[in-house]
Amino acid sequence: MSLIPFGFWAASGAGGGAGAYDLLETTTLTSSASSVTFSGLGSYSDYAHLQIRGVARDGSNSTGLESLRLTFNGATNYSYHVLRANGSSFEAFGGSNTRIPIYDVMGRSGSGADDVFGSFVTDVLDFANTSKNTTTRTLGGGVSGSSRIGLYSGAYLSTTAVTSLQLESDGADMIAGTRFSLYGIKGA
Amino acid sequence: MATPTYDLLESVTLATSATSVTFSSIDGSYGDLILVISATRPSGWTRHEITFNNSTTDYFKIQMIGDGSSTLINTLSRPYLSLWESGNLTATPNTSIIQIMDYSATDKHKSVLMRGNNIDRAVTAVAARWGNTAAISLIKIEAPTFDAGSTFNLYGIAKTVV
Numbered sequence: 442m443s444l445i446p447f448g449f450w451a452a453s454g455a456g457g458g459a460g461a462y463d464l465l466e467t468t469t470l471t472s473s474a475s476s477v478t479f480s481g482l483g484s485y486s487d488y489a490h491l492q493i494r495g496v497a498r499d500g501s502n503s504t505g506l507e508s509l510r511l512t513f514n515g516a517t518n519y520s521y522h523v524l525r526a527n528g529s530s531f532e533a534f535g536g537s538n539t540r541i542p543i544y545d546v547m548g549r550s551g552s553g554a555d556d557v558f559g560s561f562v563t564d565v566l567d568f569a570n571t572s573k574n575t576t577t578r579t580l581g582g583g584v585s586g587s588s589r590i591g592l593y594s595g596a597y598l599s600t601t602a603v604t605s606l607q608l609e610s611d612g613a614d615m616i617a618g619t620r621f622s623l624y625g626i627k628g629a
Numbered sequence: 630m631a632t633p634t635y636d637l638l639e640s641v642t643l644a645t646s647a648t649s650v651t652f653s654s655i656d657g658s659y660g661d662l663i664l665v666i667s668a669t670r671p672s673g674w675t676r677h678e679i680t681f682n683n684s685t686t687d688y689f690k691i692q693m694i695g696d697g698s699s700t701l702i703n704t705l706s707r708p709y710l711s712l713w714e715s716g717n718l719t720a721t722p723n724t725s726i727i728q729i730m731d732y733s734a735t736d737k738h739k740s741v742l743m744r745g746n747n748i749d750r751a752v753t754a755v756a757a758r759w760g761n762t763a764a765i766s767l768i769k770i771e772a773p774t775f776d777a778g779s780t781f782n783l784y785g786i787a788k789t790v791v
Contacts, residue, residue, distance in 0.1 A: 463631035464787045467660070494661060494786065496730045496740055526693035528704040556762050560730040560740035580728075580742050582756025588691035588704050590756040618736055622660060622788045625631060 460627065463488075467622040473500055476609035479623050482568065483604045489628025491565040493608070495581075495621045498548040498558045501613035504586030506545035506559055508611040511595065513568075513575065515605070518598040525582075525591030541595030542611070546581035550616065558618070559583025568603040575603050634659075634787035641781040646671075649771040650781045657733040657764050660788025664727040668779035670772065677725060678709040678771045681739065685709065687760035690741075696751040709771070710757050712745050722779070723747040731788075732765040739765060 465485060468477045485491070499507045512519075521542060522535035546561040561581025568575050575597040582590035597603065608621055636659075639652050655662070666677065680688075685708035694701040694713060705711070712725055728742040738760050745753035759765075770781065 460631070460633045462633070462635040464634050464790055465631055467788050467790060469788075494730070494788075496734075496737070498737075524693075526691065526702040528691050528702060531693065531700060531702060556736065556738045556760075557758065558731070558737045558740050559756075560728075560742055562728060562742065580744065580754065582691065582742065582754075583740065584689045584691055584704075584756055584758040588689070588756065590691045590693055590754050592754060618734075620660075620731065620788065622786075624634070624786075 463625045465623045465625050467620065469620040470615055470617050473614040473616050475614050476607050477621050478605060478607045480605040482606065483602065485625050486569040486602065488625030489567065490626040491568050492624040492626060493563040493565065493621060494624070495546065495608070496558045496560045497546060497619045498616050499550065499610050499613045500616045501549045502551040503549055504551045505549055506583045506585055506587060506589055507547040507549050507613070508545055509543040509547065510540040510609040510611055511543055511563065511577065512540045512607045512609070513597045513603045513605065514601060516597065516599060519595055520598060521593065521595040523591060523593055525589055527587060527589050541577055543579050543581055543593055544591055545589035546583060547610065547615065548583055548585050551586070557585050559585070565603065565606070571600050571602055574598055574600060630790060632787050632790050634785070636785045637782060638785045639783045643775055643777050643779045645777050647775050648773065649769055650775065651767065651769045652783050653767045655766050655768065655783070656785060657766065659733070659785035660731060661786040662729040662732050663784040663786060664729070664768065665782045665784070666725040666770065666780070667722045668772070669722050669776040670774045671776065675772050676711045676713045678711050679727065680709045680769045681759055681765045682763060682767050683769065684761060688757065689760065690755050690757035692753060692755040694751050694753045710741060710759070712743050712755060713753055721748050729765065735762050735764055737762060
């Protein structure tokens with residue numbers, strides 16, 4: 442059995458064989474952008490899973506937090522589920538969508554201090570496997586003018602191997618300093 | 630080019646019980662830190678209290694907790710980041726995973742994501758922020774008691790491809 446160092450299995454897998462968990466690419470914005478795309482993921486098919494780690498903020502003058510949209514291969518067929526809390530109530534919902542929503546993981550510029558970012562960690566499981574749909578799970582949130590913590594799952598309803606992924610702001614453009622890093626996790 | 634990462638920076642296994650563990654002189658060359666705690670205590674339950682750089686100000690968090698029959702959510706500001714329900718009975722270690730994002734960046738507050746997994750008590754998810762732009766070079770974890778055998782492992786996650 443492989444010991445894969447992501448998510449809750451970190452304790453057992455971390456520090457295992459060299460190259461079990463590799464940084465593949467990082468994009469750190471130096472100016473505002475509405476989206477970030479990682480393409481050419483077909484070259485990473487020797488990995489079993491991908492992980493996206495993000496620290497993000499948008500340029501909206503509004504307070505609170507903003508969401509991201511995750512899409513694969515430019516496709517529009519997804520399903521998702523959400524369990525989240527805002528400090529006074531829980532919400533649980535889901536459905537089908539044209540993207541996988543990753544709610545409330547970006548700080549917003551109207552929230553006060555210029556330094557407030559949100560963050561998330563998303564695992565993209567079996568992204569190159571053509572016998573099953575690709576699924577995701579995310580832990581993310583932020584503490585800003587309003588605060589949110591959430592657990593999010595998603596499915597790309599296609600057995601097509603994922604060769605590109607895009608993270609797009611659901612609101613205003615993301616600002617400089619926003620950072621997305623992509624990691625590969627080896628399988629058996 | 631792919632850059633192997635998820636590097637073990639420091640590891641502590643308590644030989645005797647203790648009330649705190651400190652990681653100091655943390656290597657600032659990584660993007661994120663992941664702190665994995667597997668701890669027990671003599672009885673009852675408690676929380677881990679986490680501070681950075683010996684600061685006791687500007688910690689904010691939101692948490693959601695489920696204990697099997699009820700839920701709790703709230704927002705808190707304390708002189709530390711707390712992970713509730715994270716200490717537990719001796720027989721079953723709790724595993725806590727604390728992700729500290731862009732810990733060495735000096736242009737942003739520090740975002741923290743935490744998950745607590747305590748089979749005796751509850752499951753917990755937390756988003757937090759340390760409202761300080763200083764690079765984190767020291768992490769201290771405190772509780773009334775950590776038993777001997779409790780483990781604390783700190784990992785570095787690269788963000789720069791080399």
